[in-house]
Amino acid sequence: MHNTALDAAVLEKLVAAAVAAPSLHNTQPWRYRLDPGTSTIEVRAAQERGLRHTDPVGRGLHVSVGAALFNLRVAVAHFGWEPAVRLLPRPAEPDLLASVRPAGPLPGASRHRQGLYDAVWRRRSSRLPFTGRAVPAQALAELGEAAVAEGAELAFPEVNEVRRLLQLTAEAEWFTATDPVRLAESRSWVRDGASDGLPGAVLGPRDAAGRLPVRDFAALRPAYDRPSAVFEQRPLIAVLSTRHDSRADWLRAGQALENILLTGTVHQLRASLLHQALEWPGTRWALREPGAGRGYVQMLIRLGYGPEGPASPRRPVHDVLDAPTGA
Numbered sequence: 467m468h469n470t471a472l473d474a475a476v477l478e479k480l481v482a483a484a485v486a487a488p489s490l491h492n493t494q495p496w497r498y499r500l501d502p503g504t505s506t507i508e509v510r511a512a513q514e515r516g517l518r519h520t521d522p523v524g525r526g527l528h529v530s531v532g533a534a535l536f537n538l539r540v541a542v543a544h545f546g547w548e549p550a551v552r553l554l555p556r557p558a559e560p561d562l563l564a565s566v567r568p569a570g571p572l573p574g575a576s577r578h579r580q581g582l583y584d585a586v587w588r589r590r591s592s593r594l595p596f597t598g599r600a601v602p603a604q605a606l607a608e609l610g611e612a613a614v615a616e617g618a619e620l621a622f623p624e625v626n627e628v629r630r631l632l633q634l635t636a637e638a639e640w641f642t643a644t645d646p647v648r649l650a651e652s653r654s655w656v657r658d659g660a661s662d663g664l665p666g667a668v669l670g671p672r673d674a675a676g677r678l679p680v681r682d683f684a685a686l687r688p689a690y691d692r693p694s695a696v697f698e699q700r701p702l703i704a705v706l707s708t709r710h711d712s713r714a715d716w717l718r719a720g721q722a723l724e725n726i727l728l729t730g731t732v733h734q735l736r737a738s739l740l741h742q743a744l745e746w747p748g749t750r751w752a753l754r755e756p757g758a759g760r761g762y763v764q765m766l767i768r769l770g771y772g773p774e775g776p777a778s779p780r781r782p783v784h785d786v787l788d789a790p791t792g793a
Contacts, residue, residue, distance in 0.1 A: 483541035491532035491655040497739015550636035585731035592736040593670025596770030598698040618722035636679040638742040671695035711762040740766040
């Protein structure tokens with residue numbers, strides 16, 4: 467089908483898939499607009515939903531929007547179309563981060579891994595303890611391939627390097643805990659009854675042994691305090707990186723991140739994101755391991771088997787879909 471005309475029902479499903487992506491503090495910093503003349507869906511940054519203090523340069527916002535962009539690509543392919551993607555298509559419009567156009571029938575060789583579309587709706591972050599059961603080498607290889615397919619790299623460091631990365635994460639967590647401005651910003655996104663942010667049910671416990679510095683959202687709201695729990699002794703941490711560190715690289719990292727998370731969901735893996743050390747220039751720089759050829763780290767991902775995390779709320783499509791261009 468060339469010059470594809472998207473009807474309202476399909477458009478709503480495509481945008482709902484995009485909205486299902488993860489974002490920092492579940493801020494959902496994206497907006498969408500359809501150009502009916504070309505059936506192109508514009509993916510825009512909602513700057514008012516950016517974390518001005520935690521993410522001052524917008525790197526995390528771009529990663530979040532990149533994850534949503536990948537979901538949109540998967541959904542377009544699910545409906546049988548080839549998603550033609552452009553990153554940063556109009557430099558004069560910096561908030562326009564990407565565009566996706568259904569460009570005719572999807573060749574069989576271009577289809578995403580089987581099960582990714584279903585995984586869009588099942589993927590959840592889990593801040594709960596994992597079992598420590600080993601992840602098979604084949605699954606790890608497929609996660610790595612998911613990153614490479616999007617122009618990124620995924621590494622699985624050895625025990626000593628994982629320990630160093632977690633120490634940097636704990637250090638960054640302490641920096642944030644002593645920064646009243648960042649604390650206030652994070653606190654504003656911890657709430658119940660909203661279509662965004664983090665409700666108490668998703669916050670998760672603290673590590674009783676203090677080895678795993680899962681972000682302590684519960685400390686921001688004493689009413690949401692959670693007891694400590696025993697976490698896995700040797701957490702599996704994956705390091706997502708890109709060769710360069712431009713806005714386009716951040717968007718690629720977001721697409722790689724979501725490809726990894728959806729592929730992991732297909733394999734029944736749980737995941738949570740350790741982003742603290744990426745929020746401070748010093749600790750982010752220290753995450754690099756030049757001897758291993760690691761480029762610019764974009765995310766630390768904790769992976770394993772365990773209980774499914776509760777679902778986070780999502781904004782309805784009508785809140786994120788603007789009127790068509792020219793309407």
